[in-house]
Structures are given as structure tokens and as C-alpha cells.
Amino acid sequence: GQNIDQPTEMTATEGAIVQINCTYQTSGFNGLFWYQQHAGEAPTFLSYNVLDGLEEKGRFSSFLSRSKGYSYLLLKELQMKDSASYLCAVRDSTSGTYKYIFGTGTRLKVLA
Amino acid sequence: EAGVTQFPSHSVIEKGQTVTLRCDPISGHDNLYWYRRVMGKEIKFLLHFVKESKQDESGMPNNRFLAERTGGTYSTLKVQPAELEDSGVYFCASSQVLGQAGYTFGSGTRLTVV
Numbered sequence: 001g002q003n004i005d006q007p008t009e010m011t012a013t014e015g016a017i018v019q020i021n022c023t024y025q026t027s028g029f030n031g032l033f034w035y036q037q038h039a040g041e042a043p044t045f046l047s048y049n050v051l052d053g054l055e056e057k058g059r060f061s062s063f064l065s066r067s068k069g070y071s072y073l074l075l076k077e078l079q080m081k082d083s084a085s086y087l088c089a090v091r092d093s094t095s096g097t098y099k100y101i102f103g104t105g106t107r108l109k110v111l112a
Numbered sequence: 113e114a115g116v117t118q119f120p121s122h123s124v125i126e127k128g129q130t131v132t133l134r135c136d137p138i139s140g141h142d143n144l145y146w147y148r149r150v151m152g153k154e155i156k157f158l159l160h161f162v163k164e165s166k167q168d169e170s171g172m173p174n175n176r177f178l179a180e181r182t183g184g185t186y187s188t189l190k191v192q193p194a195e196l197e198d199s200g201v202y203f204c205a206s207s208q209v210l211g212q213a214g215y216t217f218g219s220g221t222r223l224t225v226v
């Protein structure tokens with residue numbers, strides 16, 4: 001079956017570093033994606049990994065281990081505006097559709 | 113460029129009524145996806161259009177749901193008749209290239225069936 005797990009909620013302090021973990025078991029794999037979603041808004045693409053390793057993009061980094069079915073999103077120098085839900089998604093290309101399989105999302109609260 | 117636009121942003125209808133959701137993708141994006149999030153659950157794939165053709169509709173819940181994309185531009189998703197369990201947020205996403213990094217999502221339509 002298809003399964004993606006990530007913590008439901010996390011809290012961190014402004015200026016700190018937070019790591020959001022995601023584990024997955026899917027039948028097809030065409031990349032691991034992270035999206036940010038503020039309440040009532042569209043999910044916004046943050047980063048993706050197709051190969052193992054770390055991808056860095058400013059304050060955000062994402063890591064992937066395909067053998068372990070594991071990814072994390074690292075947010076540095078947290079700002080209040082980073083309070084949002086973070087969605088982990090595996091892209092499945094088995095049907096030629098390249099559709100996303102999402103986790104339930106991690107709601108991050110950044111405190112002053 | 114304009115983003116993905118969805119209309120309406122909110123809809124409240126009674127059980128048994130019909131509702132039509134609309135998605136305008138980014139101009140030139142051949143790939144259009146519909147997803148749905150019911151309360152407390154993850155966002156789930158409904159279907160995928162390439163231009164006006166349905167590439168994959170394996171996620172459509174049942175035959176009360178009908179999606180169209182005439183002319184390969186905007187798409188509509190009709191629910192007829194609506195049931196209580198259809199309540200949720202319906203998202204549309206588009207991409208220019210199949211398999212490109214990151215799709216552009218709309219803000220969604222929040223559907224409440226009472």
C-alpha cells in the first residue's frame with residue numbers, strides 16, 4: 001500500500017532550527033517533495049529530492065534516503081512567517097501520471 | 113504570470129444538490145490535476161488531464177463526480193448529487209511539463225455539504 005508518515009504538529013522558537021521528518025512506503029517513486037501551506041492558501045512548492053542526499057535552498061534544506069524511505073525538511077533561522085503546514089509528498093509515476101501521494105502534513109508553530 | 117485560479121473559493125450546498133467547481137490553470141500548462149482533502153485526512157489525487165484528455169481518473173471516488181476540460185483550457189469538476197462525505201477542500205494544480213519539479217496549486221474550493 002501507499003503510506004506517508006510525518007508528525008502532526010511541531011513547535012519551535014524564532015531563530016531556531018527545526019527538522020520535520022517524513023517516512024514513506026510507496027509502490028512507485030519519482031521524487032520526494034516538500035510543500036508549504038499557509039491556512040486557506042495554495043500549497044507552495046519548497047524543494048524536492050530525486051537522488052539520495054541533501055539539497056540546500058537558502059534557509060531550507062531537504063534530505064532523502066531512498067533505501068530507508070526517509071526524508072526530512074530542515075528549516076534554519078526560523079521566522080514567524082514560517083508558521084504553516086509542511087506537506088511531504090511522494091510523486092508516483094507508475095501510471096504515467098506523475099501524481100502526488102501526500103502525507104497529512106505537519107503544522108509548525110513558530111513562537112516569538 | 114497569473115497563478116492557478118479556482119472558483120468559487122467556498123461553497124455551501126445541501127445534500128442532493130449539484131455543485132460545479134472550476135479551475136483555470138496557468139496559461140500554456142497542458143497538465144491539470146484535481147486533488148481533494150477531506151477534514152483530518154491527507155490531500156488525495158482525483159484525476160489528471162493532459163490537454164483535454166483524461167490521463168488518469170483512478171482517484172475519482174464514484175460516478176457522482178464528473179470532470180471535464182473542454183478545449184484543454186479550464187476544467188470543471190461537477191458533483192451530482194452531493195453527499196455529506198463530499199465535504200472538503202478541492203485543489204487544482206497545473207504543470208507545463210509532465211514530471212517537472214513542483215506543480216502550481218490553486219488556493220482550493222472549500223465545499224461544505226449540509
